[in-house]
Every structure is written in structure tokens, then in C-alpha cells.
Amino acid sequence: MKVxxxxxxxxxxxxxxxxxxxxxxxxxxxxxxxxxKSSISEDLTILxxxxxxxxxxxxxxxxxxxxxxxxxxxxSKQEAEQFxxxxxxxxxxxxxxxxxxxxxxxxxxxxxxxxRQVGRIIASEYQDGTVxxxxxxxxxxxxxxxxxxxxxxxxxxxxxxxxxxxxxxxVSVNYVSGSSNRIEKMALSKRSLKPGSKVLVVDDYMxxxxxxxxxxxxxxxxxxxxxxxxxxxxxxxTGDRVxxxxxxxxxxxxxxxxxxxxxxxYLEKIFTD
Amino acid sequence: MKVxxxxxxxxxxxxxxxxxxxxxxxxxxxxxxxxxKSSISEDLTILxxxxxxxxxxxxxxxxxxxxxxxxxxxxSKQEAEQFxxxxxxxxxxxxxxxxxxxxxxxxxxxxxxxxRQVGRIIASEYQDGTVxxxxxxxxxxxxxxxxxxxxxxxxxxxxxxxxxxxxxxxVSVNYVSGSSNRIEKMALSKRSLKPGSKVLVVDDYMxxxxxxxxxxxxxxxxxxxxxxxxxxxxxxxTGDRVxxxxxxxxxxxxxxxxxxxxxxxYLEKIFTD
Numbered sequence: 153m154k155v156x157x158x159x160x161x162x163x164x165x166x167x168x169x170x171x172x173x174x175x176x177x178x179x180x181x182x183x184x185x186x187x188x189k190s191s192i193s194e195d196l197t198i199l200x201x202x203x204x205x206x207x208x209x210x211x212x213x214x215x216x217x218x219x220x221x222x223x224x225x226x227x228s229k230q231e232a233e234q235f236x237x238x239x240x241x242x243x244x245x246x247x248x249x250x251x252x253x254x255x256x257x258x259x260x261x262x263x264x265x266x267x268r269q270v271g272r273i274i275a276s277e278y279q280d281g282t283v284x285x286x287x288x289x290x291x292x293x294x295x296x297x298x299x300x301x302x303x304x305x306x307x308x309x310x311x312x313x314x315x316x317x318x319x320x321x322x323v324s325v326n327y328v329s330g331s332s333n334r335i336e337k338m339a340l341s342k343r344s345l346k347p348g349s350k351v352l353v354v355d356d357y358m359x360x361x362x363x364x365x366x367x368x369x370x371x372x373x374x375x376x377x378x379x380x381x382x383x384x385x386x387x388x389x390t391g392d393r394v395x396x397x398x399x400x401x402x403x404x405x406x407x408x409x410x411x412x413x414x415x416x417x418y419l420e421k422i423f424t425d
Numbered sequence: 426m427k428v429x430x431x432x433x434x435x436x437x438x439x440x441x442x443x444x445x446x447x448x449x450x451x452x453x454x455x456x457x458x459x460x461x462k463s464s465i466s467e468d469l470t471i472l473x474x475x476x477x478x479x480x481x482x483x484x485x486x487x488x489x490x491x492x493x494x495x496x497x498x499x500x501s502k503q504e505a506e507q508f509x510x511x512x513x514x515x516x517x518x519x520x521x522x523x524x525x526x527x528x529x530x531x532x533x534x535x536x537x538x539x540x541r542q543v544g545r546i547i548a549s550e551y552q553d554g555t556v557x558x559x560x561x562x563x564x565x566x567x568x569x570x571x572x573x574x575x576x577x578x579x580x581x582x583x584x585x586x587x588x589x590x591x592x593x594x595x596v597s598v599n600y601v602s603g604s605s606n607r608i609e610k611m612a613l614s615k616r617s618l619k620p621g622s623k624v625l626v627v628d629d630y631m632x633x634x635x636x637x638x639x640x641x642x643x644x645x646x647x648x649x650x651x652x653x654x655x656x657x658x659x660x661x662x663t664g665d666r667v668x669x670x671x672x673x674x675x676x677x678x679x680x681x682x683x684x685x686x687x688x689x690x691y692l693e694k695i696f697t698d
Contacts, residue, residue, distance in 0.1 A: 157431065158430065158431065158434055158471050158475075159471070159474070159475045159478070161431055161434050161435050161438075162434050162435070162438045162471070162472055162475040162476075163475055163479050163481075165434075165435045165438040165439055166438060166442060166479075166481055169439060169442065170541065171538075198431050198432070198435070199435055201432070202431075202432045202435040202436055203435075205432070206436050206439075208436075208439055250590065250591065250593050251590070252590050254590055254591045256591070256592070256593050256614075256616065257591075258582075258583070258591070258592060258614055258617055259580070259616065259617060262574075262580045262581050262582055262583070262617070263580050264571070264574050264575040264578055264579075264580070264581075265444075265578075267571065267575075268443065268575070290563060290564040291563040291564060291567070291583060291585060291589075292583075292591070294564070294567045294568065294571075295567065295571050298537070298540065298567075298568050298571055298572075299571075301535075301537050302537040302540075302541070305537055305538075306537075307532070307535045307536050307537070308535050308537075309531075309535055310531070310535070310564060310565075312564060316564075317523065317524070317525050317527055318523065318527045318529070318530075318531070318565070318630070319529070319531060320523050320529050341529075341531055343529070343532065344531055344532060344535070357591070
């Protein structure tokens with residue numbers, strides 16, 4: 153039975169949103185809806201326009217018989233600025249101050265609506281499709297990695313400080329934890345990352361960057377390459393950072409027990425022009 | 426400027442899918458699209474039909490001027506069966522066997538497409554809207570908790586074995602780890618769960634259930650109630666389980682070093698009629 157245009161548009165929207173960065177062929181949609189390819193083509197033109205106008209993202213359409221459409225999540229400068237501003241303001245509440253100059257943020261990073269935006273914002277930086285896998289270290293980076301991975305539609309892997317029986321054989325590296333200046337160990341299951349992977353490293357919080365540096369050396373052990381480093385928040389530093397070329401959504405300052413969260417380098421890095 | 430029906434349908438689909446279990450008012454949509462409430466009402470009727478026909482979920486429409494629509498994710502028996510079957514088959518590969526009778530599943534639980542379905546399936550059991558928060562224990566339960574929480578549109582909280590400086594003050598309990606029969610400790614940040622919460626406990630894997638039992642007592646410490654327990658996989662047991670009333674998607678057997686994964690109790694529990 154032929155499907156009406158309105159029904160097709162609704163189902164195509166869902167279908168494409170659930171499969172970012174994946175080319176869905178005209179042929180597939182034509183069969184799914186028992187409709188002519190020319191009608192599907194027109195549907196995609198409407199979807200493309202609406203996605204663009206509403207800031208949902210980019211619908212890339214590939215012309216021709218072998219063509220189709222690919223949904224690329226993205227975010228407008230205005231929406232990104234608004235989100236960063238809102239996060240900075242929420243995190244600047246004085247009650248979030250913790251001993252040692254840390255800021256409590258687990259409540260925000262357990263909210264699906266916030267994680268969705270964090271994932272979407274970070275994924276927007278890597279919309280060229282170069283990332284094969286997202287890597288993070290347990291525990292608090294995981295929700296961010298998962299959300300970013302879902303917008304890039306690639307798997308994510310979890311590096312652990314303890315080596316678990318349920319991970320099988322692992323590869324481990326030692327690294328210098330920046331905050332405590334101690335030698336620590338991190339491990340990743342051998343079978344979790346293919347050699348030659350292009351890896352995006354993400355974490356919730358980075359101070360001097362020792363943990364991220366540990367992940368960089370772990371990626372090398374898997375004959376893979378780090379193609380990006382993105383953190384939700386970086387701690388304001390007086391000394392040197394051991395990591396370069398990273399992107400942060402927020403900068404957390406806690407001088408004199410006062411919490412002061414401001415925009416990180418994301419906005420200026422992504423929206424320069 | 427008035428928005429065309431096709432554009433409205435596309436944007437409403439995205440908007441509703443991103444906000445499960447939330448009533449979006451006719452008024453909101455009418456303003457968003459500069460359209461009459463009667464037109465929006467008609468749109469919702471179309472959305473409801475398509476969501477139903479395609480198995481996307483239920484669109485509850487609330488009639489009247491104060492009315493609107495609420496998207497309730499759900500899954501058909503057929504789709505759930507197919508997913509469980511596919512998971513059982515993937516996990517039954519002999520190469521997944523690990524010493525101690527465990528099965529390697531981290532690769533599957535790091536794939537956004539699989540996590541999306543796991544979250545959707547588990548959330549379908551609690552579609553009556555009684556859950557206020559999802560709880561899990563670090564590390565491997567986190568992606569499942571996050572996905573379930575996103576379909577229920579409630580926050581999730583992470584219980585930890587180590588007490589971290591970035592969590593602020595914590596409440597901890599001791600529990601007997603079923604597999605090792607040792608006394609262990611788990612802790613949850615004091616400010617992460619409100620008293621009186623209705624909590625859904627989820628985990629990736631449960632054997633006798635010591636960890637889940639630990640979470641149950643932790644929930645009590647927060648003057649809250651466990652309203653459900655859902656695990657991705659339960660280990661086949663010869664002895665007794667210390668937890669009752671749980672739901673599992675899969676049962677993992679590893680007798681004589683042979684991996685044998687079959688359906689858990691989910692399907693018969695949810696689709697009895």
C-alpha cells in the first residue's frame with residue numbers, strides 16, 4: 153500500500169535522526185514506503201529545508217539513482233552560545249564548590265537533555281566524518297562519550313583504572329596523573345579498538361591533562377591516531393598544560409573558594425569567521 | 426510566517442522524539458509554527474497514526490484547550506523478540522568466553538545503535554511514568570542507565586565503588602558481593618538523589634545479585650523506593666538469587682567453557698496476554 157507524503161515525512165525524520173552520518177539510499181526509502189524515487193526525492197528536499205531552517209542539522213542529499221540522504225547533526229552559533237552560557241551560569245552556583253578546588257557537576261551530567269546537547273555540540277566539531285571511535289576513561293567521561301558517539305554514530309570505548317575480568321586481555325599504560333603527580337595505570341580491552349582507528353578522546357574534566365595524555369599513549373599502543381580531544385570543562389590553570397589542540401566547552405575557575413565558570417575555547421574555535 | 430504542514434510534521438516529530446514522557450501543549454506548537462490550534466490538532470492525529478503504524482511508540486493526545494501530546498516510547502513484541510534473538514546469537518560466539526565463566530560484551534554495549542534499542546526495550550516496561558530516576562553502578566551499567574534514562578526522560582545516578590573527591594559528600598553502604606562473597610562498599614553522592622524518589626535500578630550483568638541488592642539498600646538510605654530492576658543479562662545460576670522481581674533481556678550460560686546465551690524473562694514478562 154502506498155504511503156502518504158505526510159506519513160513518509162514523519163517516519164523518514166525519525167529514521168534519519170536515528171542514523172546520523174549514514175547514507176540512506178533512495179531505493180531503501182522507495183521500498184519502505186512503496187513510493188516512486190521521484191516522490192522520495194521531493195520528500196528529502198522538504199526535510200533538508202526544514203532541518204536547515206530549524207537548526208536540526210544538515211541533510212546532505214546525494215543525487216542520482218545510487219543517491220540518497222545523510223543526516224549530519226550540527227548546531228548553530230546562537231544555540232551553542234546559549235547552551236554554554238546556561239551551563240556556565242548553572243555551574244557557577246557557589247554551592248557547587250568542593251574541597252580541592254573542584255566543582256560538583258554530576259547532577260547536570262546525569263540529565264538526558266543536557267547530555268544530548270553536550271553530545272551534539274561536541275559532535276558538530278567532527279562533522280567531516282573522520283572519527284571512527286570515541287574514547288574516554290571511567291567513570292564520569294562515559295555519559296559524554298556515549299552521547300558524542302551517538303551523534304557521530306560510531307562506537308565508544310571505555311578505558312579503566314582497574315583491570316576487570318569481564319574485559320578479557322587488556323593493554324595498559326602508565327601515566328603521570330597531573331593533579332597528584334603520581335604514576336597511575338590505565339587499561340583498555342585488547343579487542344575493543346581496531347588498529348588504524350581514528351580516535352576522538354573525550355572527558356568531563358581536564359586540569360593539566362595527565363589523564364588525556366595517558367589516553368593518547370594508549371591510542372598509540374593500538375596503532376591508532378588521536379584526531380581530536382574534547383572536554384566538557386577544563387580547569388583554569390596557572391602552570392602548563394601537557395595537552396595541546398583540545399577543545400573545551402567550559403573553563404572552571406575556583407580561586408579563593410569562589411566558583412567562576414566561563415566559556416571554554418569551543419565557541420571561538422568553531423565559529424571563527 | 427505561517428509554516429506549511431509538511432514542515433510542521435517534520436519538526437514536531439523531532440521535537441516530540443527528543444522529549445519523551447513530556448506533555449507538549451497545543452499552545453506551544455501553535456506559537457512555534459504560527460498556526461491555528463485546529464491545524465496542530467490535525468497534525469497530531471497524523472503523527473499518532475504514523476507512530477503507531479511504524480512501531481515508533483505511542484503518541485498520547487490530551488484533548489481540549491489545555492491539551493497537547495506526549496510521546497511514550499514503546500516497542501512491539503516482534504521487534505523486541507528480533508532484537509533479543511539477535512543479541513543472543515551475537516553473544517553466543519565462542520570467542521566471547523572469558524575465564525571465570527564470563528562473556529565479553531563490552532563491544533556491543535559501546536555501540537550506539539544497540540544501546541538505543543536496549544534503552545528503548547527496558548524503558549517500554551516502565552512506560553506508565555512511575556520512574557523518577559535511574560540508578561546504576563560504575564562502570565559497565567552506565568551506558569545502559571543513560572540510554573534507559575533518555576527514553577524515560579529522567580536523570581540517572583551513578584553509584585561508585587571508590588569515593589571520589591568530585592562527588593562531594595556521599596552516603597555509602599556495605600554489601601556482600603555474590604560472586605566473591607566478600608564485603609564490599611558502594612557510595613552515592615548525597616546530592617544526586619532526592620528523598621522520595623522512585624528508582625529504577627539497571628545493570629549490564631547480574632549473577633546472584635549482590636550488587637543490585639547493595640543498590641536496593643542504598644536507595645533506602647535516600648528514603649526512596651525501588652520501583653523496578655532491569656538487567657541486560659543475567660548469569661545462569663545453580664544456587665539462589667538474592668534479588669527478586671527483576672527483568673532480564675538475556676540469560677548467559679557458560680557451562681564447560683561453552684557460551685550459550687538465550688532470552689531472559691523480559692519477553693514473557695512484558696508480552697503476556
